[in-house]
Amino acid sequence: MSQHEYRDMLxxxxxxxxxxxxxxxxxxxxxxIPEVPQMNGHPADSPExxxxxxxxxxxxxxxxxxxxxFLRRRLAxxxxxxxxxxxxxxxxxxxxxxxxxxxxxxxxxxxYGVENVPADxxxxxxxxxxxxxxxxxxxxxxxxxxxxxxxxxxxxxxxxLVFRVPFLSExxxxxxATVACNPDxxxxxxxxxxxxxxxxxxxxxxxxxxxxxxLQRFGRGGxxxxxxxxxTPIVPVAIVGAEETYPILADVKPLxxxxxxxxxxxxxxxxxxxPLGLVPLPSKWLIQFCPPxxxxxxxxxxxxPMVVYNLADQVRETIQATLLELLEKRPDxxxx
Amino acid sequence: MVTSPPRVVVVTGVSRPLGARVAARLAADPRIERxxxxxxxxxxxxxxxxxxxxELIRADPRAxxxxxxxxxxxxxxxxxxxxxxxxxxxxxxxxxxxNVIGTMQLLAAAQGAPGLRKLVVRSSTGAYGxxxxxxxxxxxxxxxxxxxxxxxxxxxxDIEGYVRGFRRRRPEVTATVLRFAPFIGSDAHTxxxxxxxxPFVPTVFGRDARLQFVHVDDALEIxxxxxxxxxPGTFNVAGAGVLALSQAVRRAGRIAVPLPEGxxxxxxxxxxxxxxxxxxxxxxxxxVHGRVVDTTKLVREFGFxxxxxxxxxxxxxxxxxxxxxxxxxxxxxxxxAILDGVRRARAAISxxxxxxxxxx
Numbered sequence: 001m002s003q004h005e006y007r008d009m010l011x012x013x014x015x016x017x018x019x020x021x022x023x024x025x026x027x028x029x030x031x032x033i034p035e036v037p038q039m040n041g042h043p044a045d046s047p048e049x050x051x052x053x054x055x056x057x058x059x060x061x062x063x064x065x066x067x068x069x070f071l072r073r074r075l076a077x078x079x080x081x082x083x084x085x086x087x088x089x090x091x092x093x094x095x096x097x098x099x100x101x102x103x104x105x106x107x108x109x110x111x112y113g114v115e116n117v118p119a120d121x122x123x124x125x126x127x128x129x130x131x132x133x134x135x136x137x138x139x140x141x142x143x144x145x146x147x148x149x150x151x152x153x154x155x156x157x158x159x160x161l162v163f164r165v166p167f168l169s170e171x172x173x174x175x176x177a178t179v180a181c182n183p184d185x186x187x188x189x190x191x192x193x194x195x196x197x198x199x200x201x202x203x204x205x206x207x208x209x210x211x212x213x214x215l216q217r218f219g220r221g222g223x224x225x226x227x228x229x230x231x232t233p234i235v236p237v238a239i240v241g242a243e244e245t246y247p248i249l250a251d252v253k254p255l256x257x258x259x260x261x262x263x264x265x266x267x268x269x270x271x272x273x274x275p276l277g278l279v280p281l282p283s284k285w286l287i288q289f290c291p292p293x294x295x296x297x298x299x300x301x302x303x304x305p306m307v308v309y310n311l312a313d314q315v316r317e318t319i320q321a322t323l324l325e326l327l328e329k330r331p332d333x334x335x336x
Numbered sequence: 337m338v339t340s341p342p343r344v345v346v347v348t349g350v351s352r353p354l355g356a357r358v359a360a361r362l363a364a365d366p367r368i369e370r371x372x373x374x375x376x377x378x379x380x381x382x383x384x385x386x387x388x389x390x391e392l393i394r395a396d397p398r399a400x401x402x403x404x405x406x407x408x409x410x411x412x413x414x415x416x417x418x419x420x421x422x423x424x425x426x427x428x429x430x431x432x433x434x435n436v437i438g439t440m441q442l443l444a445a446a447q448g449a450p451g452l453r454k455l456v457v458r459s460s461t462g463a464y465g466x467x468x469x470x471x472x473x474x475x476x477x478x479x480x481x482x483x484x485x486x487x488x489x490x491x492x493x494d495i496e497g498y499v500r501g502f503r504r505r506r507p508e509v510t511a512t513v514l515r516f517a518p519f520i521g522s523d524a525h526t527x528x529x530x531x532x533x534x535p536f537v538p539t540v541f542g543r544d545a546r547l548q549f550v551h552v553d554d555a556l557e558i559x560x561x562x563x564x565x566x567x568p569g570t571f572n573v574a575g576a577g578v579l580a581l582s583q584a585v586r587r588a589g590r591i592a593v594p595l596p597e598g599x600x601x602x603x604x605x606x607x608x609x610x611x612x613x614x615x616x617x618x619x620x621x622x623x624v625h626g627r628v629v630d631t632t633k634l635v636r637e638f639g640f641x642x643x644x645x646x647x648x649x650x651x652x653x654x655x656x657x658x659x660x661x662x663x664x665x666x667x668x669x670x671x672x673a674i675l676d677g678v679r680r681a682r683a684a685i686s687x688x689x690x691x692x693x694x695x696x
Contacts, residue, residue: 064678072671076664077586081578083628084472085546160469166542166597169468173544183471183478 003110084155084184085173091153095175096142102135103142106282107241108336113289114147122189122232123292125154125196126223128215128319129204131242132265134158135280140196140239141175143287154196155188157181157223161262185226195232197223199312206263209247213240213327215320221312228308231296236315238322241285244333246270283333286326290318341367341564342410342454347390348397348442349416351377353525354458354552356386358415358559363389367564372407374400375416377425397438401445404452411454411563412446414439417495419460419488420527420616428487435491443502446509455511456562457499461548461572462489462618463515466625472546475630476515476570486618496570512562514555517574517629518622520648521552522655527615533656537585538603538615541594545581545626548574549649554642558634567637572629575645581623588653589663597624 070093073079079089103109117123127140141154156172157180163169178184180197188195198204203216227234248265256264270277293314301307345362349355350373363371373379373390374397393403397416404412417435421428439457446452464470465480466489484490496513503511518528531537550573558573585592595603597620604615635641642648657663 061679061682065675068671068674072667075586076667077579077583078664079583081546081580081583083546083578085544085578085580085626087580164468166540170542170544173546178472179469181469181471183475184473187471187473 003108084178086176087174091175099138099142103139107285109285111143111147111287116235116289116291117148119150121192123194123235124227124232125235125237126315127198127237127239129198129200132205132246132248134205136239136242152194155193156196182226186230189230189232199223202262212243213323215316218312218316221308224308224311225302227295228298228302231299233292233294235292236290236318238288238319238326240326241283244283245280284330284335286330288322288326290322339566343369344407344409345411346372346374346409347413348374351375351379355415356383357556359390360386361556361560397441400442401448404445404449408451410451413456415458417458436494439495439498443498447506452509455509457513459496459513459515460492461515461517461627461629463492463496466621473628473630476633484621486621488618510566510568512567513570515572516555517548517550519552520549520652522651524552532588536593537590539581539592539594540623541596543624545623546578546628547581548628548645550574551643551648561638571634572631573634574629574631575642575648577644577646578628579645
């Protein structure tokens with residue numbers, strides 16, 4: 001399915017009809033202009049004009065009331081936050097709509113194999129990391145939320161650097177992320193959550209453009225042992241498109257060390273254009289979910305380094321092969 | 337293993353509200369013959385009424401060793417652990433003296449008491465320290481990753497260290513360590529409750545800590561059960577669920593004043609020096625990192641579920657509803673007023689439009 005077909009199927013699109021212009025005054029027996037074309041295959045019904053107007057007012061009243069109720073709930077603190085600080089209401093009402101703009105209109109994201117994401121229960125989604133700023137993690141969570149039937153939320157595991165920075169740490173926690181450590185990953189997975197992890201870490205997002213789509217080392221495979229201990233299936237996912245958003249031409253290591261960052265990127269636009277350099281280049285994104293790798297039969301091998309390493313390698317090879325496949329599907333990185 | 341309840345219980349720290357309430361509650365239990373309060377300070381007049389069934393011994397923990405043998409103490413409840421320096425009783429110096437040296441001397445005395453069967457020690461979830469690499473939820477066996485900055489949390493680490501030593505030397509004594517989340521309730525008076533009782537609550541800019549509370553009544557129930565029943569080990573005592581700091585401030589109808597961390601510590605240090613409150617690095621650590629614990633072990637072993645954090649906090653709000661500013665009722669009223677206004681404006685516009693449309 002293409003993104004256009006998909007967007008047509010989104011709620012609010014299929015049922016949406018433009019306000020009909022008033023019927024033209026007839027000069028004689030024939031119509032002066034052709035009939036209004038039917039929208040999305042829906043028969044163009046013509047309700048009473050007065051009734052329609054009343055409906056419209058009601059819709060707007062409803063929207064204003066909903067908006068005010070949302071504001072009131074936020075100001076009165078009448079919402080739920082889970083143990084990790086995840087604020088579902090805020091994520092659904094504020095974060096996802098903003099990210100969706102990038103996801104649809106800027107990156108024109110296509111998603112394949114979404115049926116490989118477990119419909120319920122725990123799961124560990126393992127992806128390739130790229131693109132200087134971890135936009136791929138955010139786009140992946142939008143893709144999973146919008147495309148899975150149960151509208152699942154991806155719980156990302158982030159580097160502790162993210163949780164050191166004021167504001168960023170709270171944005172991350174409220175959108176459902178937590179520190180990448182085994183106790184948190186296992187607690188989330190045994191609680192039946194879908195956990196997202198990028199084992200390459202900063203090595204992945206901080207690599208130069210020349211190394212694009214070359215998977216980096218997968219660390220010690222801590223994510224595999226967490227999945228094994230809880231018997232959670234691993235879903236490898238390949239994300240193509242993030243590499244071109246901020247191509248890193250060079251990494252100024254001394255400056256990075258001075259600022260305490262893992263890298264200081266020079267891209268074609270950053271830092272030359274100042275804040276404008278923060279706008280990602282509009283690459284075309286493809287996300288492919290691979291078939292899940294079951295782990296429940298390996299629970300007792302969670303501490304066996306050989307099993308862990310082999311499984312991590314299998315995940316890595318799967319993602320690398322899928323990346324190459326996707327790249328063939330997308331010859332032009334910036335095409336429609 | 338179920339043993340008979342202890343006949344003689346010694347409670348330390350009865351000059352403070354929580355210690356006094358524990359002692360009173362144990363004294364009211366017919367299964368316990370004798371409850372003795374041990375405290376170097378005289379209890380304030382407000383607590384006298386509660387303590388009428390409790391024998392009081394005004395003594396230092398140093399004198400405890402003689403007292404334990406004389407009384408034939410079978411259980412010791414160590415509540416003389418204070419969470420903030422008290423300017424009237426000697427400030428931080430006295431706090432450390434009481435928390436660390438006091439615990440050391442008390443445990444030395446308990447070690448020498450032949451009839452002792454049970455030791456219950458008040459600890460705090462501050463024992464988990466505060467670090468950016470911490471897991472989101474602490475279980476009892478999580479090790480602190482960084483030594484906390486706050487004085488109370490450092491004392492707690494020392495106290496738990498002494499209890500570990502005591503367990504090694506007297507393995508037959510049932511030692512229960514209760515790590516309490518911050519107390520809250522309609523009549524709790526702690527640094528945090530005083531903070532939430534003000535109209536403006538200082539918070540740390542760019543941080544929204546996850547908080548957990550335990551209701552004082554539930555804490556008393558847990559303390560009571562750990563004296564009567566046998567629950568060796570360390571337990572997190574907290575209400576399930578989480579309130580974000582901003583959320584708690586909003587629920588209480590207060591207004592958060594976010595300040596950068598450096599400014600906040602300086603301002604609070606100045607305030608402490610002129611004697612305006614006791615908010616210290618403990619609270620700043622809590623407001624930056626937040627603290628959430630897993631209470632599965634407590635619920636399983638004690639068979640008692642403390643009311644959840646939100647309910648405990650609601651109880652506190654109900655008792656402190658007099659602070660001005662944004663309450664839920666006022667917000668609901670404002671929402672209704674805006675909606676009515678919008679509706680009236682719409683009605684007026686559509687009326688005008690229909691009048692205009694009718695005119696040829």
